[in-house]
Amino acid sequence: MRMVIEECSRRGVEALTLFAFSSENWGRPSAEVSGIMNLFLDALDRETAQLHANQVRVRIIGDRRTLPVRLQARVAAAHELTAANTGLRLQLAVSYGGRWDIVQANQRLAEQCLIGTLNPRDITEAHLASALELADVPDPDLFIRTGGERRISNFLLWNLAYTELYFSDGLWPDFAVADLDAALTFFGKRERRFGLSTALPSAVEPGVS
DSSP, X not given: OHHXXXXXXXXXXXXXXXXXXXXXXXXXXXXXXXXXXXXXXXXXXXHHHHHHHTTXXXXXXXXXXXXXXXXXXXXXXXXXXXXXXXXXXXXXXXXXXXXXXXXXXXXXXHHHHHTTSSOGGGOOHHHHHHTSTTTTSOOOSEEEEOTTOOSOTTSSTTTTTTOEEEEOSSOGGGOXXXXXXXXXXXXXXXXXXXXXXXXXXXXXXXXXX
């Protein structure tokens, strides 16, 4: 994780979101979950000061109410310490699920409708996007999935609508600079049209190859 954060910072990446623990992961054995939570605590204690020194803005996205109280406190402290930083925006998705994100966004909009500050008929995509966890972060350009899996596993379902998907067979602990380079090279070769058609050369008639 440290390598990916450092490399993204060095390359001028604006935002990086890492899927650390999904809302479904709470169903794993309690000893495993407890161990993971302790790892998060240790990582925040060990890394936050260095991230702050490198101007990284740290934020946890997900249902923070489900996290252990000690971890909630560490998360709040990391948010406060790095909130004004101007470098890489780092989001760690913990107790996060894409479906949960969309549901909680709709709940926020419903509350606005109930108090009369929003008309249900006026709700647009922009309203929903503004209520999501990544409301102030641009949609991802590139999604990288390690471990040989070929699915997005309930991650940023709304935000990934036009994201380029890259799948790596290597496991996450083995993900190296060369693997990151391969993913970025793949992305650099993609033609991003966002639903539009490719412009044809003026000398070529449509339908003629």
